[in-house]
Structure formats: structure tokens, C-alpha cells
Amino acid sequence: MLTEAPDPGGRPGPAGEAPGEISLSRSLTRLDLVVIGVAQIIGAGIFVIAGVGVQIAGPGLLLSFLLAGGACTLAALCYAELAAMMPRAGSAYSYALATFGPLPAWILGWDLLLEYGMGAATVAAGWSFYLQELLRAYGVTLPHWASGPPFSQPGRLINLPAAVVVAVFSLLLMFRTRLNALVARGIVAVKLGLILFILAVGATRMDPGNWLPLVPHGPGSIITAASLVFFAYLGFDVVSVTAEEARRPERDVPFGIIGSLGLCSLIYLAMVLVLLGMVPYREIHPDAPFAAAFRQTGLSWAGDVVAVGALIGITSVFYMLLLAQPRILFAMARDGFLPGWLAALHPRYRTPHRLTLLCGLAVALAASLTPIERLAFLCNIGTLFAFSLVCLATLYLRLARPEMPRPFRCPAGIFVAGAGTLVCLGLMLSMPASSWWRLGLWLLAGLCLYAFYGRRRARAVRPAP
Numbered sequence: 001m002l003t004e005a006p007d008p009g010g011r012p013g014p015a016g017e018a019p020g021e022i023s024l025s026r027s028l029t030r031l032d033l034v035v036i037g038v039a040q041i042i043g044a045g046i047f048v049i050a051g052v053g054v055q056i057a058g059p060g061l062l063l064s065f066l067l068a069g070g071a072c073t074l075a076a077l078c079y080a081e082l083a084a085m086m087p088r089a090g091s092a093y094s095y096a097l098a099t100f101g102p103l104p105a106w107i108l109g110w111d112l113l114l115e116y117g118m119g120a121a122t123v124a125a126g127w128s129f130y131l132q133e134l135l136r137a138y139g140v141t142l143p144h145w146a147s148g149p150p151f152s153q154p155g156r157l158i159n160l161p162a163a164v165v166v167a168v169f170s171l172l173l174m175f176r177t178r179l180n181a182l183v184a185r186g187i188v189a190v191k192l193g194l195i196l197f198i199l200a201v202g203a204t205r206m207d208p209g210n211w212l213p214l215v216p217h218g219p220g221s222i223i224t225a226a227s228l229v230f231f232a233y234l235g236f237d238v239v240s241v242t243a244e245e246a247r248r249p250e251r252d253v254p255f256g257i258i259g260s261l262g263l264c265s266l267i268y269l270a271m272v273l274v275l276l277g278m279v280p281y282r283e284i285h286p287d288a289p290f291a292a293a294f295r296q297t298g299l300s301w302a303g304d305v306v307a308v309g310a311l312i313g314i315t316s317v318f319y320m321l322l323l324a325q326p327r328i329l330f331a332m333a334r335d336g337f338l339p340g341w342l343a344a345l346h347p348r349y350r351t352p353h354r355l356t357l358l359c360g361l362a363v364a365l366a367a368s369l370t371p372i373e374r375l376a377f378l379c380n381i382g383t384l385f386a387f388s389l390v391c392l393a394t395l396y397l398r399l400a401r402p403e404m405p406r407p408f409r410c411p412a413g414i415f416v417a418g419a420g421t422l423v424c425l426g427l428m429l430s431m432p433a434s435s436w437w438r439l440g441l442w443l444l445a446g447l448c449l450y451a452f453y454g455r456r457r458a459r460a461v462r463p464a465p
Contacts, residue, residue, distance in 0.1 A: 061276065
């Protein structure tokens with residue numbers, strides 16, 4: 001049985017938090033929440049996945065980013081409304097528990113574990129590629145067996161840098177969340193400086209002729225690429241995961257979600273325009289596109305700067321994903337779906353230290369043994385599934401419980417929630433069949449675990465929205 005661990009600050013819990021419930025320390029400000037969102041959103045999605053997306057859509061990648069950004073905006077508005085109503089650890093899992101009950105909540109929580117785990121693994125793999133690109137520029141090459149996952153190239157056995165960096169940051173995340181937010185601020189400052197550098201220097205090497213033809217591979221390629229680069233926008237939902245650690249969640253969490261997504265969307269469009277203008281799309285490097293583009297245009301020194309900055313920027317993304325995944329499990333264990341000992345907090349730092357180490361081990365294995373494009377598609381389909389359910393929950397509550405207090409009201413809520421559900425499902429349908437059956441196997445495994453453990457042990461009382 002879980003025991004009460006009172007908030008050391010003596011502050012009352014937020015709306016939706018049961019009295020005597022084990023809770024996380026409230027230490028995050030509005031700025032911290034925006035920083036966490038930006039730290040998570042800008043990373044491998046633009047620095048790595050954009051290179052893969054160009055191979056699919058060519059210059060039409062710009063339209064793919066617009067489509068993916070629009071889908072995320074619809075979901076972000078729904079997240080903001082629900083997060084202000086139910087500021088609890090667990091994000092969409094907690095919303096589903098309060099709205100639909102235990103079984104849908106379990107399915108969504110289990111899906112979120114896939115989203116954050118595969119997202120962190122994807123980013124760690126991208127981090128490794130940028131590190132190796134930088135080392136090669138200075139004549140240092142890793143042993144071939146340690147340079148990538150098995151079957152990606154003959155002779156490769158493991159992506160060793162990806163495994164090591166995940167292990168290091170999993171240990172760091174055992175410390176107080178406030179410390180990790182301060183580290184994220186420093187990383188975001190470096191990241192934004194790098195972006196300004198790319199835009200300023202890259203603009204001097206642009207040829208607008210490289211933007212044409214805009215759709216060389218047909219309209220279908222735009223949608224397929226959008227379902228991939230959708231990964232670049234993930235991160236605003238991590239802000240909702242930390243709602244229970246925000247000082248004033250009803251006001252600050254919606255600001256953090258919408259503010260971070262809006263800022264990053266503008267940055268992405270500018271960066272894609274620069275990348276597509278610097279190098280003909282057929283020559284863009286799929287693994288480290290920006291660093292390679294500067295070297296291809298004769299600015300090797302700039303390529304080194306971009307590689308170092310991208311390493312730091314990408315670090316913040318899996319850093320925040322590694323922060324989010326244990327908090328989903330924490331919420332599920334606190335509600336009885338998982339063994340209670342998993343929800344134990346560190347006696348000094350008030351963080352879910354056991355879950356952090358467990359998740360770190362799983363992510364390190366996935367990052368070191370799975371090709372990056374498979375990780376990205378698996379993360380995306382899990383994310384779109386979660387987003388569609390969040391939009392559906394928002395729509396349901398607007399229709400069934402219109403009288404509920406909403407500290408933040410999504411503009412045109414019924415329309416936005418309905419459109420968000422349909423757009424997310426449409427992007428899911430454009431994904432490869434292999435992503436669907438992997439998602440199906442993961443959800444089937446989760447349902448088996450629920451049937452044999454969670455269903456009988458989950459708390460009978462549903463948290464009130």
C-alpha cells in the first residue's frame with residue numbers, strides 16, 4: 001500500500017489531487033514550463049529527422065512541417081484545456097482516467113510509455129550520429145561494431161554512444177526536478193544561439209532555385225513526410241506531464257504548452273527554408289543534414305559549430321523525455337495499476353528514482369539496438385493515438401459536462417477537438433503497416449498485463465475531474 005508523503009513546501013494540492021495522496025514537489029515556474037517545452041520540442045526532429053523527411057517529400061518538406069504543426073496545434077489546445085482542469089502527473093493518462101475510466105486510462109498510459117520511450121530512443125540515436133559526424137571531421141572514427149544498431153549496416157552490433165548518454169542522464173534525473181529545469185534553461189540558451197547562427201550564416205549560402213519543384217514526389221509524399229516529421233513537434237505534451245510539479249498549474253501549464261509550441265513552429269519553418277535553400281534536396285544528408293549542408297557549401301568550420309550545438313540541443317530532448325516517461329509510470333503505480341513500490345519517491349530529492357532508472361535502462365537498449373527510422377515511426381504512431389484520445393476526451397467533456405469549470409478554455413473547443421481527432425487519425429493512416437502491427441503488439445501486451453494485474457488492483461475510486 002502506498003503511504004502519504006506530504007509536500008515539503010506545505011502547499012495545498014491542485015484541483016483533482018486527493019487529500020493524503022503521494023505527490024511530487026511543486027517547484028516549476030511559468031518560465032520553467034516554457035523552457036521544458038522548447039527544450040523538448042527542438043532537437044532531433046529538426047536536426048536529424050528533417051534529413052530523412054527530405055528524402056520522402058523533397059522541398060515539399062516545408063508543407064509537411066506546416067501540416068504536422070497544424071495537427072499539433074489542435075492537440076496542444078486540447079491538452080492545455082485538460083491540463084488546467086486536471087493538473088496531475090500522468091498527462092493524458094490522468095485525463096482518460098478521470099473522463100473514461102480505468103481501462104481506457106490504462107490503454108492510453110501504456111501507449112504514452114511507448115511514445116516517450118521510443119521518442120527518447122530516437123533522439124539518443126540522432127545524438128549519436130551527430131557525435132560521430134563531429135568526430136569524423138577531426139579524424140576520429142568509432143569502431144564499426146559500436147557505431148550503429150545491428151542490421152543497419154553489415155558488421156554493426158550496437159549504437160554504443162546512444163546507450164552511454166542515456167545512462168548518464170538517467171542518473172542525473174534522479175536529482176530534484178528544479179535542478180533539471182535549471183540545466184534545461186542552459187541547454188535551451190545554447191540551442192537558441194545555434195538556431196540564430198544557422199539562420200544567419202545559412203542565409204548567406206541560400207539559392208532559392210533549390211526550393212523548386214516544390215512537390216517532386218506527388219501530394220502523397222507530403223502527408224507521408226508529415227507523419228514522420230510530426231516527431232519534430234513532440235514535447236509540448238511533456239509540459240502537461242510536469243503539471244503536478246508546477247507552482248500555479250491552472251494558469252502556467254496552458255501558457256507553457258501553447259507558448260513553447262508556437263515559438264518552435266516559427267523556428268522550424270525558418271530552419272527548413274534555410275536547409276532546402278543551401279543544398280539541392282537530393283544531396284541533403286539524411287543523418288546530420290545541417291552540419292553536412294554547411295560542409296557541402298564550403299563552410300566546414302560552421303559545420304563543426306552546428307554539430308557541437310546540435311549535440312547540446314538534442315541532449316535536452318531526450319533529457320526531457322527521460323523525465324516524462326517515469327512520471328507516467330508513477331501516476332499509474334500511484335493509482336494501483338502497477339506495484340506500489342514503483343511509486344516510491346527519493347527521500348531527499350522527491351523524484352521517482354526507481355522508475356527513472358528502470359526507464360533509462362529500457363530506453364538505452366532500444367536506442368542502441370533499433371534503427372532510427374523505425375523508432376521514429378513507432379514513436380509517432382503512439383503519439384498520434386494519444387493525441388487523438390486527448391482530443392476525443394476534450395470533445396466528450398465539452399458535450400457531456402459543459403458546466404465544469406475550465407481555467408483555460410480552448411477557442412472553438414468542439415470544432416478544435418473534433419478536427420484534432422480526425423487529423424491525428426488521418427496521419428496515423430498514412431504510416432507504414434509495420435508501425436501499425438508493432439503498435440498493436442505493444443497494446444496487446446499491455447492489455448494482458450492489465451487483465452492479470454492492473455484490473456484487480458487498481459483503485460476503485462476514479463479521480464474527479
